[in-house]
Amino acid sequence: MNQFLQDVLKGLQSSPKYLQSKYFYDKKGDELFQKIMQCEEYYLTNCEMEIFSTQTAALADIIIDQHNSFDVVELGPGDAVKSLYLLKELAGKNAIDTYFPVDISNNIIDLLQKKLPEQLPKLNIHGLNGEYLSMLTSAKKISDKIKLVLFLGSNIGNIPKEEVNEFCRQIRSQLSIGDMVLIGIDLKKNPKQIRLAYDDSNGYTREFNLNLLRRINRELGGNFVIEDFEHYATYDPITGACRSFLVSLKDQQVTIGNHASFNFLKNETVFMEISQKYSIEQTDEIASQSGFEPVAHFFDKNKWFTDVIWKCV
Ligand SMILES: C[S@@+](CC[C@H](N)C(=O)[O-])C[C@H]1O[C@@H](n2cnc3c(N)ncnc32)[C@H](O)[C@@H]1O
Numbered sequence: 292m293n294q295f296l297q298d299v300l301k302g303l304q305s306s307p308k309y310l311q312s313k314y315f316y317d318k319k320g321d322e323l324f325q326k327i328m329q330c331e332e333y334y335l336t337n338c339e340m341e342i343f344s345t346q347t348a349a350l351a352d353i354i355i356d357q358h359n360s361f362d363v364v365e366l367g368p369g370d371a372v373k374s375l376y377l378l379k380e381l382a383g384k385n386a387i388d389t390y391f392p393v394d395i396s397n398n399i400i401d402l403l404q405k406k407l408p409e410q411l412p413k414l415n416i417h418g419l420n421g422e423y424l425s426m427l428t429s430a431k432k433i434s435d436k437i438k439l440v441l442f443l444g445s446n447i448g449n450i451p452k453e454e455v456n457e458f459c460r461q462i463r464s465q466l467s468i469g470d471m472v473l474i475g476i477d478l479k480k481n482p483k484q485i486r487l488a489y490d491d492s493n494g495y496t497r498e499f500n501l502n503l504l505r506r507i508n509r510e511l512g513g514n515f516v517i518e519d520f521e522h523y524a525t526y527d528p529i530t531g532a533c534r535s536f537l538v539s540l541k542d543q544q545v546t547i548g549n550h551a552s553f554n555f556l557k558n559e560t561v562f563m564e565i566s567q568k569y570s571i572e573q574t575d576e577i578a579s580q581s582g583f584e585p586v587a588h589f590f591d592k593n594k595w596f597t598d599v600i601w602k603c604v
Pocket residue numbers: 312313316324366367368369370371373393394395396399421422423424442443444445446
């Protein structure tokens with residue numbers, strides 16, 4: 292049984308029901324995420340773009356100050372538009388050899404493999420299609436250089452807060468003293484603003500969530516009636532957890548191929564994704580509890596978002 296099917300069955304058999312957000316990213320999901328990033332409400336992209344486009348030299352200097360010849364592994368790069376600023380700067384200073392974009396979406400890896408050689412002619416581009424941690428292990432087998440791991444766009448927020456230290460420890464266990472990570476983290480701010488970012492007025496976030504039901508229908512033989520579910524986003528300013536759900540609009544039964552059937556009650560929810568927000572102090576704690584030392588924090592002008600550089604200790 293393939294992993295996608297196993298994970299969907301497990302999630303829908305659970306109480307409360309859930310689906311894993313890493314499956315959002317098929318070709319349509321990638322396109323919808325591009326649209327979300329262009330929404331006015333989705334401030335995260337603009338904030339991180341501001342950091343990467345206006346503080347590129349300062350980011351590069353701190354990295355090069357630690358080491359002057361290394362490889363870059365990027366976990367979940369998406370379109371890599373923000374990282375390109377830094378990659379160009381580092382390549383211009385002859386500081387990097389190979390860029391390993393790691394993404395669960397083969398569509399993303401194909402696109403980057405086509406697009407990046409034109410923009411980064413001096414760099415070897417070695418795309419790795421798969422999960423963050425297993426592909427980091429693959430990159431380590433191929434490259435024996437010092438590494439800089441990029442993890443941008445607050446992808447780290449999609450890991451529940453209770454699991455984030457363990458996730459960072461696992462990254463650390465694949466790295467060596469001298470390696471660095473550069474992580475984009477969304478910060479706590481006005482709760483209304485956060486909630487709006489996950490419920491944009493164009494309805495792209497809604498479509499992005501519903502698209503996973505379409506993917507299940509197409510790839511696993513499901514029979515979800517898309518119109519019978521709606522998207523719902525919540526933000527808890529105390530814990531910093533922003534959560535997306537799909538809500539069943541009526542009592543209904545959904546079948547996944549010839550594998551299983553699931554009953555949904557009217558107003559029953561399916562948990563889809565967490566986007567955890569942190570304070571700057573919490574980001575330092577994650578670093579020290581997972582074997583890293585914070586070296587620098589970069590901010591956008593509003594201090595809504597941070598890109599932190601940690602070194603392995
Ligand atoms: C929210 S997008 C962010 C993209 C990019 N970092 C940015 O800042 O624009 C998440 C990206 O990570 C990828 N991704 C999500 N979960 C993943 C996983 N478990 N392993 C590998 N890639 C994953 C998705 O396919 C997508 O390209």
